[in-house]
Amino acid sequence: MGIKAWVGLKTKMNMGGVQTAHIMPKLEAVVDLRIGPGSSKKYEIVLFGDGSLGCPAGPATDGTRIFLPRTENNFKSKRDNEIAMADFTAHEADHIREGNEYFGDEAEKLRESGKSSVQAFLEKNYSELIENPALAWEIDNIVKDRRINAQRREKFPGVDRHYKECLIPMMEYFRPSTHGMNDLNAFRERYLQKAILGKNFEPVPENQQKLLEEVIAITESATSIYQDPEKVKQIYEIFKKNFDITQPLPNLPPIFGSGDSSQSANPPSSSQQGYGKKIKPRENRDPEEEKPKKMNPKYGKSKGEEQKSKEDKQDKENRQKKSKEEEKEKYQPPEKSEGEKLDERDSNECEIPIDHCKSERKFPKTDAESYFERYAAEVSSMKRIFRQLKARNYGDKKYFEGQELDFEEHLQEDLEAKATGIRVSRKSFIERAPNKVKPVFAIHGDVSGSTDGEILEAIKASFYIMGSALSVSEFNYSLYASDSSLYVLKSPTEKWTTDVTSKIASLDSWGSGIYFRKTSEVIARHLQRTEGNPKCMIVISDFESCDRAEVETGMIKELYDQKIYPLLIVIGEENEENAEFLQDIKREHYSVIPTDKLNELPGEIFRLFKTFGIAR
Amino acid sequence: MNFLEKYSDCLKLSESQDNMTQYIIRTNALDKKIFIFQAAEANQTPQKIGVIYTDFLLNPDIRDISSEEIIEAQTNKIVGNIKLFDEEKAIRILNKKKKEISAITSEGAYSEAGKEIHYDKLINAQLLSRPEYSHLEKMGVTQAYFLNENSVLQDVFCFEKGRDISGVVNTRKENIDFCLAGLTLVLGERIINQDYIFEFMKK
Numbered sequence: 117m118g119i120k121a122w123v124g125l126k127t128k129m130n131m132g133g134v135q136t137a138h139i140m141p142k143l144e145a146v147v148d149l150r151i152g153p154g155s156s157k158k159y160e161i162v163l164f165g166d167g168s169l170g171c172p173a174g175p176a177t178d179g180t181r182i183f184l185p186r187t188e189n190n191f192k193s194k195r196d197n198e199i200a201m202a203d204f205t206a207h208e209a210d211h212i213r214e215g216n217e218y219f220g221d222e223a224e225k226l227r228e229s230g231k232s233s234v235q236a237f238l239e240k241n242y243s244e245l246i247e248n249p250a251l252a253w254e255i256d257n258i259v260k261d262r263r264i265n266a267q268r269r270e271k272f273p274g275v276d277r278h279y280k281e282c283l284i285p286m287m288e289y290f291r292p293s294t295h296g297m298n299d300l301n302a303f304r305e306r307y308l309q310k311a312i313l314g315k316n317f318e319p320v321p322e323n324q325q326k327l328l329e330e331v332i333a334i335t336e337s338a339t340s341i342y343q344d345p346e347k348v349k350q351i352y353e354i355f356k357k358n359f360d361i362t363q364p365l366p367n368l369p370p371i372f373g374s375g376d377s378s379q380s381a382n383p384p385s386s387s388q389q390g391y392g393k394k395i396k397p398r399e400n401r402d403p404e405e406e407k408p409k410k411m412n413p414k415y416g417k418s419k420g421e422e423q424k425s426k427e428d429k430q431d432k433e434n435r436q437k438k439s440k441e442e443e444k445e446k447y448q449p450p451e452k453s454e455g456e457k458l459d460e461r462d463s464n465e466c467e468i469p470i471d472h473c474k475s476e477r478k479f480p481k482t483d484a485e486s487y488f489e490r491y492a493a494e495v496s497s498m499k500r501i502f503r504q505l506k507a508r509n510y511g512d513k514k515y516f517e518g519q520e521l522d523f524e525e526h527l528q529e530d531l532e533a534k535a536t537g538i539r540v541s542r543k544s545f546i547e548r549a550p551n552k553v554k555p556v557f558a559i560h561g562d563v564s565g566s567t568d569g570e571i572l573e574a575i576k577a578s579f580y581i582m583g584s585a586l587s588v589s590e591f592n593y594s595l596y597a598s599d600s601s602l603y604v605l606k607s608p609t610e611k612w613t614t615d616v617t618s619k620i621a622s623l624d625s626w627g628s629g630i631y632f633r634k635t636s637e638v639i640a641r642h643l644q645r646t647e648g649n650p651k652c653m654i655v656i657s658d659f660e661s662c663d664r665a666e667v668e669t670g671m672i673k674e675l676y677d678q679k680i681y682p683l684l685i686v687i688g689e690e691n692e693e694n695a696e697f698l699q700d701i702k703r704e705h706y707s708v709i710p711t712d713k714l715n716e717l718p719g720e721i722f723r724l725f726k727t728f729g730i731a732r
Numbered sequence: 733m734n735f736l737e738k739y740s741d742c743l744k745l746s747e748s749q750d751n752m753t754q755y756i757i758r759t760n761a762l763d764k765k766i767f768i769f770q771a772a773e774a775n776q777t778p779q780k781i782g783v784i785y786t787d788f789l790l791n792p793d794i795r796d797i798s799s800e801e802i803i804e805a806q807t808n809k810i811v812g813n814i815k816l817f818d819e820e821k822a823i824r825i826l827n828k829k830k831k832e833i834s835a836i837t838s839e840g841a842y843s844e845a846g847k848e849i850h851y852d853k854l855i856n857a858q859l860l861s862r863p864e865y866s867h868l869e870k871m872g873v874t875q876a877y878f879l880n881e882n883s884v885l886q887d888v889f890c891f892e893k894g895r896d897i898s899g900v901v902n903t904r905k906e907n908i909d910f911c912l913a914g915l916t917l918v919l920g921e922r923i924i925n926q927d928y929i930f931e932f933m934k935k
Contacts, residue, residue: 199931
């Protein structure tokens with residue numbers, strides 16, 4: 117888990133979360149158990165997670181101190197979080213014990229001089245592995261982690277149970293997907309999973325299966341720290357023989373409790389500081405191109421550049437038009453019939469035809485899937501986040517309705533009441549049941565004539581990415597598209613199927629606009645009928661008025677009154693004023709996606725979902 | 733070891749009480765045992781009245797301790813039982829008839845015969861800030877419990893030195909069961925702090 121994630125956890129401490137400081141004496145007892153009586157006084161436990169630079173990415177040790185996160189709340193159950201933290205501590209203490217065993221009397225001298233024994237071990241044994249020392253250190257850490265975890269699991273049945281019942285099932289959701297990684301990084305991730313967790317969460321390609329078995333066999337044969345240098349060199353040679361190891365390595369996210377024991381071992385100048393900095397650019401972005409400092413493309417562009425970009429844009433549009441024409445020839449466009457009515461009343465009241473998209477579509481189901489194949493990495497990444505959300509609810513529910521309110525909170529409230537004379541009538545007892553907030557979302561895309569070309573493609577991609585990612589969640593969500601009719605691509609309670617994919621792929625742009633007021637009325641009614649709260653409506657459009665302007669305005673306020681949060685995504689900076697015009701809304705309720713940054717549309721929808729759905 | 737010398741300051745604290753009986757409970761890290769003594773008259777050696785064959789310090793080679801017997805030193809008969817992490821209590825002390833004498837939860841809620849008893853706990857710094865207890869510093873006092881009238885105990889002073897812990901238990905009457913009630917508070921921190929280790933060892 118990365119630093120940012122830890123900071124996030126700090127601010128969004130859930131009910132079963134554990135503050136490490138509160139259980140410190142118990143953790144010190146664990147250190148004493150693993151290293152020896154009185155060790156907790158020698159090897160200090162240092163808490164991190166205040167977001168400052170230089171924080172380790174997870175539990176770690178430098179051989180003299182044990183670094184632990186300030187909070188642990190990956191599991192719903194407080195007990196599971198506590199045992200996880202105790203196991204992290206035991207794991208790091210085991211690293212220290214092994215280091216002491218290896219260095220003997222020298223260990224004490226290293227400790228007193230403040231030098232990291234982990235660093236000393238790496239420098240002593242792997243200095244000749246010059247092609248990629250970071251890889252050698254990573255392999256060394258995996259070899260050590262596997263051994264000490266195996267020893268602890270063998271000795272303590274409770275630890276083994278924690279791994280089997282909590283940690284490994286949780287890891288399935290937290291490990292990164294190898295999809296989209298290069299061969300070396302994918303193999304590193306597979307090796308890490310197999311060695312430490314005992315299994316791979318994604319199928320291993322046939323050409324890497326033998327190789328993986330080979331390195332795992334060597335890893336498992338390292339039964340003591342004295343064998344590590346030899347075994348690590350063997351594995352390093354295998355990596356060297358099969359992959360280009362000279363390339364920079366992004367750090368793999370640490371396995372919980374098996375934190376990077378060499379946290380101080382990476383040279384300060386190393387650029388290998390995690391996926392974040394070396395992340396592969398998105399498909400349609402030039403890897404050499406730096407991220408613009410400002411979203412507004414007007415800034416920092418010379419006239420010549422502007423002219424060039426205009427020409428490029430023109431060329432691109434022409435190409436797209438051409439390919440679109442070809443596509444249209446290939447597939448018969450769907451008939452824009454009214455289709456089956458979702459609700460006769462909706463249609464009559466709003467005077468807008470509602471189509472369930474059941475008419476013949478230009479994309480057969482199989483073709484639709486392959487059409488969206490290019491977004492597999494984005495979908496996989498978002499699915500993981502939704503799975504993590506589900507996984508947070510993992511574990512036994514040990515708290516129940518009627519649990520006494522946190523004493524400190526109660527006391528604070530009392531003091532405030534005395535000082536201010538105002539007593540807030542709060543209950544003394546709170547419900548410690550699972551989070552019942554279950555947002556319901558409607559995503560409505562404008563597929564009228566003005567969204568032709570790239571915009572339509574971006575809307576289709578957003579529908580597909582968000583739709584398929586949300587399918588792993590338990591949230592109700594619906595997808596709509598409108599030109600002059602409102603198409604129900606997925607109704608709130610309908611399951612995500614290839615049929616929905618096919619509907620999205622078949623979308624075409626024509627018609628005069630989204631008729632914001634009329635379509636919103638229909639969608640609002642659907643949201644009202646769907647169980648879940650908060651209710652959010654994301655509308656993607658250029659928001660050009662289709663009806664009389666006075667009819668369109670005021671709708672936002674009406675939606676608020678119905679306790680539905682409208683979130684507008686305006687395509688094109690030039691259309692920002694259209695959103696403002698709708699009801700003089702605040703900037704937080706709409707965002708603008710410039711037409712040259714359309715690839716950010718799915719990410720923006722996801723951000724809105726997280727901000728206004730889950731966090732609310 | 734001269735007990736009178738070691739605990740004399742502490743024993744003096746409650747000298748004025750008439751019916752009060754004083755017991756000393758201490759671990760021995762070398763023998764890995766706990767001894768229970770009854771404080772005697774001035775200048776006399778305390779009388780050993782009980783033994784527990786563990787000091788409750790867990791290590792990887794030890795068997796899982798979830799129940800231990802309390803043995804009467806003179807007769808070698810079982811006078812009680814200590815149950816750990818049983819029925820949502822961190823420690824339960826049972827008498828020879830298997831009835832609960834006292835118990836404490838991981839959150840520190842103390843009860844005697846099933847009835848919750850309120851106590852005031854003063855930790856080292858709080859104790860030493862008071863002049864009447866400042867002389868306990870050299871003895872390694874860690875905390876003290878002061879119980880209300882509903883309890884069979886009056887107060888319990890706990891000490892720590894190296895791997896050993898000990899406690900002076902002042903009971904309202906002379907009774908081995910009352911002394912055993914105090915055992916809960918003397919061992920409380922040691923047991924509760926090893927909560928995760930018990931969880932690790934649990935099969």
